[in-house]
Amino acid sequence: MAAKRTGLLDIESLDRTEIEAILERAHFFQPADNESYRRLESLRGKTIVNLFFEASTRTRVSFEIAAKRLGADTVSIAAQGSSVSKGESLVDTLNTLVAMRPNAIVMRHAASGAPHFLARHLQIPIINAGDGTHEHPTQALLDARTILDQRPTLEGLRVAIIGDIAHSRVARSNVHLLSKFGADIVLCGPPSLLPRELEQLAPGVHLAWEMTEAIRDADVIMMLRVQLERQHEAPMSAGEYFHFYGLRLEHLTLAKPNVIVMHPGPINRGRELSSEVADSQRSVILNQVGNGIAVRMAVLERILQ
Amino acid sequence: MSSLLITGGRVIDPASGGDARADVLIRDGRIEAIGTGLDEEEIARFDATGAIVAPGFIDMHVHLREPGIEHAETIETGARAGAAGGFTTICCMPNTLPVNDSATVTSYIVQRAREVACINVRPIGAITKGSLGDELAAIGSMREAGIVAISDDGRPVMNARVMRRAMELAVAFDIPVIDHCEDLNLSAGGDMHEGRQSVRLGLRGIPSASEDVMVARDLLLAELTGARYHVAHLSTQRSIAMVEFAKSRGLKISCEVTPHHFAITDHELETYDSNFKMKPPLRCQHDADALIEGIVSGVVDAIATDHAPHPGSDKMQEFERCPFGITGLETALGLSLDILVHTGRIDLTRLVELFTTGPANILKLDRGTLAVGAPADVTIFDLNREWTYDVQQSFSKSRNSPFNGRRFRGGPLATIVGGEIVWTSFQETRE
Numbered sequence: 001m002a003a004k005r006t007g008l009l010d011i012e013s014l015d016r017t018e019i020e021a022i023l024e025r026a027h028f029f030q031p032a033d034n035e036s037y038r039r040l041e042s043l044r045g046k047t048i049v050n051l052f053f054e055a056s057t058r059t060r061v062s063f064e065i066a067a068k069r070l071g072a073d074t075v076s077i078a079a080q081g082s083s084v085s086k087g088e089s090l091v092d093t094l095n096t097l098v099a100m101r102p103n104a105i106v107m108r109h110a111a112s113g114a115p116h117f118l119a120r121h122l123q124i125p126i127i128n129a130g131d132g133t134h135e136h137p138t139q140a141l142l143d144a145r146t147i148l149d150q151r152p153t154l155e156g157l158r159v160a161i162i163g164d165i166a167h168s169r170v171a172r173s174n175v176h177l178l179s180k181f182g183a184d185i186v187l188c189g190p191p192s193l194l195p196r197e198l199e200q201l202a203p204g205v206h207l208a209w210e211m212t213e214a215i216r217d218a219d220v221i222m223m224l225r226v227q228l229e230r231q232h233e234a235p236m237s238a239g240e241y242f243h244f245y246g247l248r249l250e251h252l253t254l255a256k257p258n259v260i261v262m263h264p265g266p267i268n269r270g271r272e273l274s275s276e277v278a279d280s281q282r283s284v285i286l287n288q289v290g291n292g293i294a295v296r297m298a299v300l301e302r303i304l305q
Numbered sequence: 306m307s308s309l310l311i312t313g314g315r316v317i318d319p320a321s322g323g324d325a326r327a328d329v330l331i332r333d334g335r336i337e338a339i340g341t342g343l344d345e346e347e348i349a350r351f352d353a354t355g356a357i358v359a360p361g362f363i364d365m366h367v368h369l370r371e372p373g374i375e376h377a378e379t380i381e382t383g384a385r386a387g388a389a390g391g392f393t394t395i396c397c398m399p400n401t402l403p404v405n406d407s408a409t410v411t412s413y414i415v416q417r418a419r420e421v422a423c424i425n426v427r428p429i430g431a432i433t434k435g436s437l438g439d440e441l442a443a444i445g446s447m448r449e450a451g452i453v454a455i456s457d458d459g460r461p462v463m464n465a466r467v468m469r470r471a472m473e474l475a476v477a478f479d480i481p482v483i484d485h486c487e488d489l490n491l492s493a494g495g496d497m498h499e500g501r502q503s504v505r506l507g508l509r510g511i512p513s514a515s516e517d518v519m520v521a522r523d524l525l526l527a528e529l530t531g532a533r534y535h536v537a538h539l540s541t542q543r544s545i546a547m548v549e550f551a552k553s554r555g556l557k558i559s560c561e562v563t564p565h566h567f568a569i570t571d572h573e574l575e576t577y578d579s580n581f582k583m584k585p586p587l588r589c590q591h592d593a594d595a596l597i598e599g600i601v602s603g604v605v606d607a608i609a610t611d612h613a614p615h616p617g618s619d620k621m622q623e624f625e626r627c628p629f630g631i632t633g634l635e636t637a638l639g640l641s642l643d644i645l646v647h648t649g650r651i652d653l654t655r656l657v658e659l660f661t662t663g664p665a666n667i668l669k670l671d672r673g674t675l676a677v678g679a680p681a682d683v684t685i686f687d688l689n690r691e692w693t694y695d696v697q698q699s700f701s702k703s704r705n706s707p708f709n710g711r712r713f714r715g716g717p718l719a720t721i722v723g724g725e726i727v728w729t730s731f732q733e734t735r736e
Contacts, residue, residue, distance in 0.1 A: 089622060
């Protein structure tokens with residue numbers, strides 16, 4: 001994968017050594033306790049445009065801080081208030097931005113494949129910050145970094161990913177990444193959010209409708225947000241959903257004793273997981289947020305330096 | 306009208322079963338004789354030595370976008386693209402602006418085609434007013450004005466009762482009913498075939514079942530009404546099986562398949578290139594294989610392109626925002642030779658049949674044959690010339706082909722309509 005030329009479009013096309021290099025570099029960027037992120041000058045003079053066509057807090061801020069910590073200049077644009085709302089096409093918007101000679105574009109877009117489409121027509125590196133229901137590569141990288149902070153290796157880990165798999169770009173990116181490292185992955189959700197073809201997404205993937213089955217002996221439990229905005233019909237009522245697919249403290253006894261609970265955020269307490277779980281010792285949700293910056297520093301540096 | 310002698314070609318005429326080296330003599334727009342020793346002085350000649358001489362090809366499913374959407378295609382440009390693809394007759398679907406749901410629009414298309422089209426254009430009328438699926442269009446009046454079939458193509462007739470009434474009328478007016486088989490509730494929001502690839506790419510799927518349930522319904526209604534019923538752009542393994550079953554029971558059923566549905570699959574969507582986006586969507590390999598098997602076995606009656614031009618700006622968007630449809634007139638024969646003939650799956654007579662007598666019989670056209678006295682529509686093609694499709698050189702107004710840059714072996718050499726050579730591969734491709 002020519003990450004340097006095309007930016008970072010997805011995890012699926014990255015190879016294992018590339019991922020390892022990013023995770024190792026991210027480790028270097030992780031600050032010690034009570035410290036802030038290193039301030040470096042390696043991207044001094046570079047300009048990065050953060051183009052967010054979908055609402056985002058953590059990913060946008062995370063990319064912005066990552067770029068600034070490396071000395072790059074950043075411009076963040078939200079689609080609302082941009083020329084997109086005046087009817088300009090995506091290609092025209094991007095061409096306009098490219099004419100201003102930034103060095104890379106970080107883009108989030110509601111349409112699957114939007115960054116791939118642009119990468120075919122533009123020379124500039126594009127970093128995918130989430131495309132529709134396809135992939136969210138930096139999320140999977142930061143999730144892997146977070147797991148590796150707790151475990152020596154991803155190989156052989158049993159990872160349960162639970163919730164709205166069908167609409168989750170986080171799930172797809174994580175499945176591709178974890179599979180490349182030999183993890184045992186169980187995807188779990190109600191049938192309409194768990195198409196059976198998911199089993200063929202990558203080696204090592206299994207499907208389960210029952211949460212207890214998915215969680216048994218898990219090393220890692222990843223809960224996904226219920227993406228109401230992408231669901232065109234509710235699979236079941238909210239109460240029923242939490243009853244069958246919400247993570248509660250009692251579930252954790254089924255998993256390995258040192259299981260970690262992850263969530264890409266934003267979390268809906270009482271919807272996909274209980275408050276007690278979110279705030280428990282097993283939760284590494286805030287570690288994920290912190291690692292987002294370190295991982296994105298590693299990605300930006302790799303693409304731009 | 307002029308005369309023309311086509312010399313030295315291998316003349317294949319499925320209607321008569323003929324396949325022999327012969328000359329074809331055309332006089333006054335009609336086939337006058339086929340044989341040897343027809344030479345005369347002072348006659349225009351076309352040397353077809355080494356080439357195939359066939360009845361003019363008929364594409365029973367194209368979109369010409371006129372009236373109303375002329376920035377995508379016109380009757381004139383669509384006809385020229387047809388000629389360059391070896392077609393002498395094309396049948397245009399009614400989803401124009403306004404929809405061809407009245408004798409007025411039909412007459413406009415017929416008149417306009419007479420003025421500007423270099424090949425025969427036969428309109429297909431809407432089944433329902435505005436193709437909205439509710440109220441039947443003026444089917445009888447359109448028939449008088451020149452339509453050869455009815456269809457709401459681009460949309461299905463969702464209401465089974467409306468479809469039943471349309472079929473009943475179609476029996477009375479002796480006209481086939483063509484349905485775009487898609488259950489809109491099952492396909493809603495979908496952008497590509499539902500399966501492993503759609504799950505992987507994060508694109509919403511159109512399940513095969515959305516086509517199959519409509520084919521099943523229509524076959525039952527065709528049995529109920531006795532209508533001549535035709536499945537447009539059939540794309541799934543199960544639909545082929547159902548059509549085969551219905552035919553075996555003696556129903557008046559026919560179907561067409563497009564070259565893209567048997568030549569490529571949903572694996573092409575890898576790069577989110579909207580030139581691979583159409584309805585029905587590119588399916589799986591087992592579906593493509595089933596279509597080819599249907600072509601070999603005779604279940605498939607016709608190859609049709611579903612030529613659906615869209616301007617570049619419409620296709621240069623995020624995949625899910627792009628309209629459905631691709632152009633196909635200029636690549637249909639090349640693809641069919643590639644996938645069906647060079648591989649030995651069918652012989653040339655069967656190939657020619659799929660482009661001539663097949664559609665002609667469905668639509669009851671007096672064409673698709675080289676019988677003496679028939680209109681002198683002739684398609685001359687070769688089997689070996691290597692060429693590369695360059696979409697920038699297309700005669701169509703639009704460029705939305707997934708086959709740009711594809712290498713072909715064999716393709717059209719000349720298109721003759723009513724005895725006039727309207728296109729040859731030797732001429733400059735664009736004005």
